[in-house]
Amino acid sequence: ADWPDWARPRLTTTWPGPLRTGMVRTSAMAPSYGARFGGYPESRSPVPFPREPWKVCVNVHSFKPEELTVKTKDGYVEVSGKHEEQQVEGGIVSKNFTKKIQLPYEVDPITVFASLSPEGLLIIEAPQIPPYQQYSEGGCGSEIPVESQEATCA
DSSP: OOOOGGGSOOOOOOOOOTTBOSOOOOOTTSOOHHHHHTOOSSOOOOOOOOOSOEEEEEEOTTSOGGGEEEEEETTEEEEEEEEEEEOTTSOEEEEEEEEEEEOOTTBOGGGOEEEEOTTSEEEEEEOBOOGGGOOOOOOOEEEEOEEEOSOOOO
16 A cells, blocks of 8 residues: 555755765655656666665765764754864864755664764665555654774765
8 A cells, every 4th residue: 555645754855965975765666756747858667675775975084983973853864073173373273064864764763873984984874674664753863873993885
């Protein structure tokens, strides 16, 4: 049975930011823009539900793990970084950023985890859940620890 449109959160936009190197995957099981509005210029064939994890990489090479915060809230992953340096001349140089990435509806926010590669890539991953488990209570969020480990964003 198909879920009513109001019950299915949608991934409506992609993140155009320069730091994102991963792709957000959406399930072929959800009605798409093309199915509702006559299709895309290029043809797409349906694919089975992907078993590989959802993954996004963010370049944070100028930040230490303790300067990064990764949280999930209301269907988004929020990545923040803040770095301050004391200058020899007596001033302070401060760098900070915040990036919000919308989670696909087939990703449970509780299962999101993050790791930092030696190259300075923050790798945010989560397993995709079967369609019958997708619709649970929303609005909950949690902070995600960032671990330093050997990880790649391939």
